[in-house]
Amino acid sequence: VYLARRLVLAHFWVAFAAFTVAIVLGEWQMFVRSPLHSWVDNPEHYYRSVTAHGTVMAYVFPTLIAMGFGYAITELALKRPLVGLRWAWIAFWLVMAGTVMASAPVAAGKASVLYTFYPPMIGSAFYYLGIVLVVVGSWIWVALMSINLRVWKKENAGATVPLAMYGNVAGAYLWAWTSIGAAVEILVLILPVALGFKDKIDAGLSRVFFSWTLHAIVYFWLMPSYIAFYTIVPRAIGGRLYSDTMGRVAFALFLVFSMPIGIHHLFADPQVGAGFKFVHAAMTGMVSVPTLLTVFTIVASVEIAARLRGGKGLLGWVKALPWKNPMMLAVTFSFIMLGFGGAGGIINMSYQLNETVHNTQWVTGHFHLIFAGAIVIMYFMVVYELWPQLTRCPPLPERLLRIQLWLWFIGMMVLTMPWHLVGLLGMPRRMAYFDYTHPALQPQAWTVIASTIGGFLLVLSTFLFLFILARAGHSTAVPAPFTFSVAVHPHARTPAALNTFGLWVALMIGLTLINYGFPIAQLALLEGTSVPAIPIGGR
Amino acid sequence: MRVQGLYSWHNPWFRWSVASVGALTVVSILVGFIWLPSVHGDFTAQGIWASICRAAGVPDDWSRADKAAAEPSPSTAVVLERTMARTGSSGAIGRGATLALQCTMCHGAQGMSVSDAPNLAGQYAEVVIKQLHDYRRGNRSSAIMQALSANLTDPDIEDLAAYYAYLPRARTAPASYSNAVPALVRVGDPMRNIAPCISCHGGTDQKFGTPWLEGMPVGYLTAQLKSFASGERRNDSHAQMRNMARAMSAAEIQAVAEFYARQGGAAD
Numbered sequence: 001v002y003l004a005r006r007l008v009l010a011h012f013w014v015a016f017a018a019f020t021v022a023i024v025l026g027e028w029q030m031f032v033r034s035p036l037h038s039w040v041d042n043p044e045h046y047y048r049s050v051t052a053h054g055t056v057m058a059y060v061f062p063t064l065i066a067m068g069f070g071y072a073i074t075e076l077a078l079k080r081p082l083v084g085l086r087w088a089w090i091a092f093w094l095v096m097a098g099t100v101m102a103s104a105p106v107a108a109g110k111a112s113v114l115y116t117f118y119p120p121m122i123g124s125a126f127y128y129l130g131i132v133l134v135v136v137g138s139w140i141w142v143a144l145m146s147i148n149l150r151v152w153k154k155e156n157a158g159a160t161v162p163l164a165m166y167g168n169v170a171g172a173y174l175w176a177w178t179s180i181g182a183a184v185e186i187l188v189l190i191l192p193v194a195l196g197f198k199d200k201i202d203a204g205l206s207r208v209f210f211s212w213t214l215h216a217i218v219y220f221w222l223m224p225s226y227i228a229f230y231t232i233v234p235r236a237i238g239g240r241l242y243s244d245t246m247g248r249v250a251f252a253l254f255l256v257f258s259m260p261i262g263i264h265h266l267f268a269d270p271q272v273g274a275g276f277k278f279v280h281a282a283m284t285g286m287v288s289v290p291t292l293l294t295v296f297t298i299v300a301s302v303e304i305a306a307r308l309r310g311g312k313g314l315l316g317w318v319k320a321l322p323w324k325n326p327m328m329l330a331v332t333f334s335f336i337m338l339g340f341g342g343a344g345g346i347i348n349m350s351y352q353l354n355e356t357v358h359n360t361q362w363v364t365g366h367f368h369l370i371f372a373g374a375i376v377i378m379y380f381m382v383v384y385e386l387w388p389q390l391t392r393c394p395p396l397p398e399r400l401l402r403i404q405l406w407l408w409f410i411g412m413m414v415l416t417m418p419w420h421l422v423g424l425l426g427m428p429r430r431m432a433y434f435d436y437t438h439p440a441l442q443p444q445a446w447t448v449i450a451s452t453i454g455g456f457l458l459v460l461s462t463f464l465f466l467f468i469l470a471r472a473g474h475s476t477a478v479p480a481p482f483t484f485s486v487a488v489h490p491h492a493r494t495p496a497a498l499n500t501f502g503l504w505v506a507l508m509i510g511l512t513l514i515n516y517g518f519p520i521a522q523l524a525l526l527e528g529t530s531v532p533a534i535p536i537g538g539r
Numbered sequence: 540m541r542v543q544g545l546y547s548w549h550n551p552w553f554r555w556s557v558a559s560v561g562a563l564t565v566v567s568i569l570v571g572f573i574w575l576p577s578v579h580g581d582f583t584a585q586g587i588w589a590s591i592c593r594a595a596g597v598p599d600d601w602s603r604a605d606k607a608a609a610e611p612s613p614s615t616a617v618v619l620e621r622t623m624a625r626t627g628s629s630g631a632i633g634r635g636a637t638l639a640l641q642c643t644m645c646h647g648a649q650g651m652s653v654s655d656a657p658n659l660a661g662q663y664a665e666v667v668i669k670q671l672h673d674y675r676r677g678n679r680s681s682a683i684m685q686a687l688s689a690n691l692t693d694p695d696i697e698d699l700a701a702y703y704a705y706l707p708r709a710r711t712a713p714a715s716y717s718n719a720v721p722a723l724v725r726v727g728d729p730m731r732n733i734a735p736c737i738s739c740h741g742g743t744d745q746k747f748g749t750p751w752l753e754g755m756p757v758g759y760l761t762a763q764l765k766s767f768a769s770g771e772r773r774n775d776s777h778a779q780m781r782n783m784a785r786a787m788s789a790a791e792i793q794a795v796a797e798f799y800a801r802q803g804g805a806a807d
Contacts, residue, residue, distance in 0.1 A: 039726050041716055043735065044743040199620050256560065273596025278571030279564075286563065431729065438730045496545045497552030503545060507560050514564060522597055532619055532747075539745035 003081045004071045007088055009390045011068025012383055014096065015061050016466065022056035023462050025049045027455040030415075032433075034448040039433040044537075046432035047112040054115030055106065057372070059134050060099050062221040065379050066175070067091065067141045069224045070168050072386055074145065076482045077162040077231075078152045084144045091144070094137030102130025110537040114430070116214065117182075117190065119206040122533040125194035128186045135179050145172040160494040163247050164231040164484050170251040171223030173505055174216060174258055177512070181212025181262070193533045200530035204271035205523040211262035212516060219258040219287075221371055225378035226250065229298050229331065232385055234485035236327035239305025244487035246297045248498035250290035255504040257287040260515035264349045268358050271529070276519050277351060283515065284349035291342060295335060302331070304488065326401040330381045333409040337373035341366055344420065359430075362423025365416040372458075373412040377405065380465060388479045393472035404464040411457030418447035418454075615774045617672045619748040623665035627701020635702025638695055641687065650706045655758035657750075661708020666750045667700035673774040680772075709754025711801055716742055721794045723787070731786040736795060739779075752799040760796035768792075 029049050032040045040046050067088075074082050082088065104126065105111040111123030149161065149169050161169075189206045192198045230247040234240055241247070263280035266272050303317055311317025322328050344366040347353045357363060384396055422444050427434075436445040497503050523529065548554050576582035576590045583590050589599055627635065639650075642659070646652050650660030659667065673679040674688040675696075691699070716725045716737060724742075727735035739746040741753075752760065766772040767784035775781060784792070 038718075041725065042743055043726065043738065196621075199622070256556075271596065273594050275568070275572040275576070275591070275594030276596065278575060278594075279567045282567040282570070283563070433726060433729065435728065435730045441730070495552055497550070497556070500545065503553060503556060507556065511560060511564065519596060522595070533621075535621070535747060537744065539741070 003085055004075055004088065005390055007082075007085065007092065008068045008072045008386070010092060011064045011071070012386075012390070014092075014099075015064035015068065016383075016469075018056045018064075018099065019061045020462055020466065022053045022061070023459055025053045026057075027452070027459050029053065030448070030452045030455040033431065034452040035436050035445045036449060036452060043432035044109060044112060047114065047430075048106060048109050050430065051112050051114050052103065052106045055102060055131070056099075058115050058217065059102075059131060060095070062224075062371075062375075062379075063134060063138050064095060065382070066171060066220065066224050067095070067138060069227070069382055069386075070141060070145055070172065072389075073164045073168045073227070074148045076389075077164040077168075077484060078148065080152060080155070082144075083148050083151050087140055088144055091137040091140035094140070095134050098130045098133025098135075098137060100130070101133060102127050105130075108537075112536055117185070117206070117210060119185075119190060119193075119201045119203045120531050120533045121536050122190065122193050122201070123536045125191060128190055128194055132183065132186055135183055138175060138179070142172040142176045145169050161499055162231075162484065163241075163244050163487075164227055166248055166499075167223060167227040167230065167251045169501065170255050170504070171220060171227075173501055174223070174255055174508075175220040177505075177508060178213050178216035178220060178259055181209045181214075183213075185209035185213075199532060201533050202523065202530045204269065204529055205520070207266060207269060208263070208272065208516070208519055208523060211265045212259070212512075213262070214265050215262040215284075216258040218367075218371065219254050222375050223251075223254070224382060225334070225375045226254075226294055228378045228382050228385075229294055229334075231484040232382070233298060233327055233331050234301040234305065235483055236385065237302065237305045237322050237325050237331075239301050239308060239485075241485040241487045242297050242300035242304060244490075244492065245494065245498060246293055248494070250293045250297075252498065252501075252504040253290040253293075254287070255501070256507045256511060257283055257290070259508055260511040261287060261349075263515070263519070264354075267351055267354050271523060272519055276515065279515060281349050281351055283511075285346070288342065288346065291338070295338070298331065298335075301485070302328075324398065324402070326384065326398055326405060327381055329402055329405050330377050333405060334374045334377050337369050337377070337409070337412060340416075341369035341374060345370065357423055359428055360423035361419040361427045361429050364429045365419030365423055368419070369412065369416045373409075373416070377408055377412075380405070380408070383469070386482075387469060387472055389482050391472060392475055392477065392479055394475055396468060396472055400464065400468050404461050404468065407457050407461035407464065411454045411461055414454030415451050415458065416454070418450045422447045613678075614778070615669070615673050615678045615776050616676055617669045617776075619665055619669065619776075621747065623668050623697075623700075624663060624747070627664070627698065627705065631698045631701040632705045633702075634695075635698035635700070635705075638691075638699050639702055642699075645683070650703050651709065651754075652756060652759075655756045655762070657755050657759045658709060659703040660706035662700075662703050662751055663748075664697075664700040664704040665748055667703050668696055669748060670774075671696045671699065679774040708751055711753040711799070712742065721791075721798050723791055723795055724798050728786070733783050733786050736799075755796075755800055757793075757796045757800040760799055761792055764792045764796065 029046060031037055032046065071082055071088060102111075105124035106127060108124075111127035113121045113123040113127070117128075145168060149165060152165075153159075153161070185206050189201055189209070193201045230241060230244075230250075234242075261280050261284040263272055263276055264284045267277055267281075302321065303311075305322070306317035306320040309320045309322070311320030344362070348357065348363065348366060384401060387393060387396060423429075425444060427444060434441055434445075434448065436442055544550055545553055572591050572594045573587070576594050582593055585599075592599055639646075645654055645656035646659045647656075650658060650662075652658050670679060671688050671691060674681060674684040675691065677685065688696075713720065718725075722728070723733060724736045727733045727738070735743065736752075737743045739749040741749075741751065763772065764780075764784045764787065767775070767780045768787065770781060773781060787795070
């Protein structure tokens with residue numbers, strides 16, 4: 001990395017500092033609601049903690065990772081200095097300011113509304129303004145990614161955009177469009193109430209706008225991990241990428257299908273018609289296609305690595321894989337968690353099956369497995385991969401890396417599997433305490449202890465991660481140039497559709513308007529749908 | 540790289556992606572709006588167009604059939620607005636103090652009751668406003684209060700509320716909600732769907748429209764909880780108190796009332 005070294009490093013440090021605070025809060029939540037602790041005296045403290053945990057983990061942490069990794073990709077893949085470094089720093093400080101501005105009212109108990117906002121609950125205006133700042137900072141990043149690609153294209157007319165940059169810009173465009181939902185919700189519906197100009201809020205419409213953001217944001221979180229799957233994993237384990245085209249198709253499909261599906265979060269909401277719920281459910285099914293493509297492509301790439309190392313037989317090649325390589329371990333863990341989480345997701349998107357798991361711990365289990373499991377474990381690997389470039393440190397100790405990854409994987413499985421189980425039994429989510437003396441609940445008490453232990457392993461893993469980075473040290477030696485995976489057929493012609501974004505962005509916007517336009521217009525025009533706001537922590 | 544040739548039916552990428560996304564959309568709309576509703580009697584009872592409208596979330600009639608029979612009389616006509624909680628002007632407080640002379644017999648000279656009538660000193664303005672409106676409209680019943688409120692105008696009610704909100708309120712709750720406090724007050728009972736008292740009545744949070752309870756007479760609190768439980772009192776707009784009280788035993792009602800009524804921690 002040339003110019004943006006300190007910039008990327010700043011993003012990663014702040015992201016993981018916030019992450020560490022939030023994960024300790026998460027474990028505290030697990031502990032106080034387990035039988036190991038008496039009921040938390042003030043349940044509001046619990047929801048304060050949930051709000052902080054969710055806000056950091058959903059908005060601050062993945063946004064900073066995507067931004068930092070995006071800047072690194074721009075320089076490493078396009079092989080030219082980042083354009084707009086000053087703007088990138090402005091964006092970084094906006095995100096920082098927003099984080100502080102949002103955290104202060106949460107810590108003070110003035111905004112315990114959870115990161116999903118849940119109008120008619122209304123918290124301190126500073127909380128929402130802080131989140132707006134974080135999002136505005138990330139919009140600068142979106143613009144920078146687009147501008148850098150344009151500049152590069154001008155200099156390299158007719159050349160194929162490197163796959164990493166293609167995925168990176170796809171993620172940026174996806175985020176630009178999907179963040180509009182929550183932005184409209186905050187700016188148009190929530191802030192006028194939070195600032196005291198209005199008493200009432202249209203909670204149903206707010207929820208529809210939030211669902212616009214709520215599902216596609218997951219794919220924004222996921223993009224850095226998928227970029228790592230395609231462009232780092234095959235190289236790191238000594239293989240080749242099975243298909244560069246398939247990577248582009250997957251990124252394009254995420255652009256098209258991430259957005260028009262959010263109403264599957266509103267299956268229980270009466271304000272949305274059943275027809276739209278079905279259409280969104282059907283399209284949610286489509287979004288599993290790019291993930292399946294990715295899994296097949298990466299498994300094929302891994303097989304190539306194994307066969308290059310002398311692996312034989314229908315499945316015998318698995319033994320020949322470089323299992324001591326942390327990247328091999330991480331991608332395996334990631335796919336196992338993605339498999340369980342994805343299967344759970346297909347259950348969540350089905351209207352009828354969703355009825356049985358709606359608002360239970362199952363849902364918490366699902367998104368922790370996907371995001372905190374499959375995605376975050378790849379964030380770790382991205383940071384490990386880039387660290388020698390960023391700090392010029394000697395190679396990281398692989399044994400410690402493996403221990404850290406194992407801890408994360410076991411911790412996440414032990415945390416989320418009991419959640420899935422008790423979710424099926426009906427345990428509600430977002431509870432500050434459970435009455436374990438009740439004969440109906442007593443048999444489930446052990447599961448909460450198990451999850452607490454799982455959470456503890458995750459905290460250990462986090463501290464080990466920080467330890468590895470902190471003691472990596474520096475050397476003056478210039479690191480070997482960073483390389484991305486090479487495809488099996490590296491010079492295959494890339495079709496114009498997969499070298500540009502216009503078609504996919506147009507389909508994304510068109511499909512969103514079809515799937516969201518009518519419900520939003522109808523709810524916005526319907527009279528008498530606003531309800532009195534419920535100020536949180538007002539007195 | 541022929542980017543300019545991309546947006547044309549001659550380009551297979553364009554043709555196939557637009558056509559397949561279009562086909563997927565049309566098929567899912569047909570299934571979601573026509574085929575699936577067609578198997579539901581209540582969707583198809585009024586024909587295909589009505590069925591499509593219902594699937595889109597726009598029924599031609601929001602509450603079908605026997606409207607008159609279905610509509611129970613509302614439990615309250617008051618919509619709580621945050622403007623109700625505004626601190627009254629000194630004029631309003633003065634007028635309220637004069638009007639309050641007719642309240643002193645039961646509610647005490649300074650709003651601190653010596654009978655089983657509730658204290659009003661320091662009560663939140665929106666609470667007094669709501670209860671007086673409910674009495675006046677017959678949503679809350681009391682031979683005395685309905686008669687007294689009948690002659691009050693809306694500004695009278697606001698002035699009274701401003702006056703009582705201005706008086707200092709009784710403060711009897713402990714500084715921290717430790718294990719010594721009754722469990723229902725502190726943590727509720729999740730398995731019976733009883734929320735902790737302090738999540739609305741002050742302590743953890745003070746929700747708009749919920750009254751200040753500390754220092755209230757035991758007799759008043761138990762009587763109100765019992766009448767919420769029996770459904771005799773039903774002016775809680777979302778049945779929030781009826782649902783809490785119904786699940787409580789007589790002993791629990793007594794314990795909770797005694798907690799809120801105790802005098803400066805010296806009740807024992």
